[in-house]
Amino acid sequence: MLKIAIQKSGRLNEDSLKILKDSGISIDNGIDQLKASARNFPIEVLYLRNGDIPQYLRDGVVDIAIIGENLLVEKGQDLPIVEKLGFSKCRVCVAIPKNGVYNSIKDLEGKKIATSYPNTVKNFLADKGVNADIHLINGSVEIAPNIGLADAIVDIVSSGSTLFKNNLKEVEEILKSEAVLTVSPKISKESKEILEKLQFRIQSVLKARKSKYVLLNAPNDKVDNIIKILPGMRSPTVLPLAEEGWSSIHSVINEETFWEVIDELKNNGAEGILICPIEKMVL
Numbered sequence: 001m002l003k004i005a006i007q008k009s010g011r012l013n014e015d016s017l018k019i020l021k022d023s024g025i026s027i028d029n030g031i032d033q034l035k036a037s038a039r040n041f042p043i044e045v046l047y048l049r050n051g052d053i054p055q056y057l058r059d060g061v062v063d064i065a066i067i068g069e070n071l072l073v074e075k076g077q078d079l080p081i082v083e084k085l086g087f088s089k090c091r092v093c094v095a096i097p098k099n100g101v102y103n104s105i106k107d108l109e110g111k112k113i114a115t116s117y118p119n120t121v122k123n124f125l126a127d128k129g130v131n132a133d134i135h136l137i138n139g140s141v142e143i144a145p146n147i148g149l150a151d152a153i154v155d156i157v158s159s160g161s162t163l164f165k166n167n168l169k170e171v172e173e174i175l176k177s178e179a180v181l182t183v184s185p186k187i188s189k190e191s192k193e194i195l196e197k198l199q200f201r202i203q204s205v206l207k208a209r210k211s212k213y214v215l216l217n218a219p220n221d222k223v224d225n226i227i228k229i230l231p232g233m234r235s236p237t238v239l240p241l242a243e244e245g246w247s248s249i250h251s252v253i254n255e256e257t258f259w260e261v262i263d264e265l266k267n268n269g270a271e272g273i274l275i276c277p278i279e280k281m282v283l
């Protein structure tokens with residue numbers, strides 16, 4: 001059995017379970033159950049508090065975990081990232097009151113900084129040669145400057161709406177984060193073999209999430225140009241339509257360049273463009 005730690009509740013819980021589900025792993029998920037196993041894969045899920053997970057990995061209580069990269073920076077520098085998972089993207093930032101003056105990092109010298117990530121802040125400031133007074137708060141950090149508890153904060157920012165609502169502005173980005181898969185240094189050889197199978201599945205899910213299947217029609221004299229725009233997995237499929245002089249072209253495109261590619265296809269004579277999601281992609 002491979003033991004995986006997943007956040008019990010919070011930002012990472014739902015998407016962590018989703019990536020396992022998309023990898024074909026069905027977890028029996030009883031309400032208030034802290035441990036669950038899968039019906040069709042040798043894996044056991046332990047639902048834990050996020051902040052406790054790095055120590056459980058170190059102790060070998062769990063073999064692998066899905067946690068935020070920022071938590072590894074804070075308290076798991078010794079734990080390796082084996083896979084970046086592409087969700088829970090955010091950044092850890094320094095913020096100060098909206099009307100505050102800020103020219104450089106030196107403006108934080110001697111200031112009070114509230115945060116839930118003291119090691120991250122300590123290391124960041126030490127690196128810049130700045131001394132500040134760090135106050136540990138476990139939640140609702142953004143309120144600290146408004147109640148006179150701190151001059152600045154360091155916390156997670158995603159849309160920026162929490163900063164905005166609390167009259168704060170971002171002045172420094174310390175790091176970027178996303179959900180990652182990490183592994184215990186004590187993982188057994190047997191569990192490692194199961195991990196490799198899991199990673200293979202996760203990678204095909206991640207590739208599929210980044211790609212779309214595209215089908216379109218084009219007059220035969222435009223096919224060569226269109227093929228140049230659509231690289232495909234090996235190369236696009238070209239099939240004749242029932243109507244003389246026309247072809248159907250099938251290919252895979254990357255989500256990041258999706259709209260640019262669609263515009264280019266239209267400009268080059270493509271018609272009836274269909275875009276479909278891909279469930280798994282094994283290369």
Ligand SMILES: Nc1ncnc2c1ncn2[C@@H]1O[C@H](COP(=O)(O)OP(=O)(O)OP(=O)(O)O)[C@@H](O)[C@H]1O
Binds near residue numbers: 011050069159
């Ligand atoms: N607003 C956000 N947008 C995107 N990702 C976020 C956001 N807030 C947190 N995260 C990511 O999700 C992780 C978990 O955050 P969350 O606030 O759910 O848990 P926590 O309070 O740190 O942990 P615990 O499980 O111990 O209560 C963070 O470490 C970060 O990587």
Ligand SMILES: O=P(O)(O)OC[C@H]1O[C@H](OP(=O)(O)OP(=O)(O)O)[C@H](O)[C@@H]1O
Binds near residue numbers: 155156157
């Ligand atoms: O930039 P935004 O999109 O507003 O997101 C940032 C907020 O999200 C997180 O809090 P969360 O909602 O997880 O609450 P918590 O304090 O209970 O962890 C983080 O601590 C910020 O407060």
Ligand SMILES: [Mg+2]
Binds near residue numbers: 011
């Ligand atoms: Mg949070």
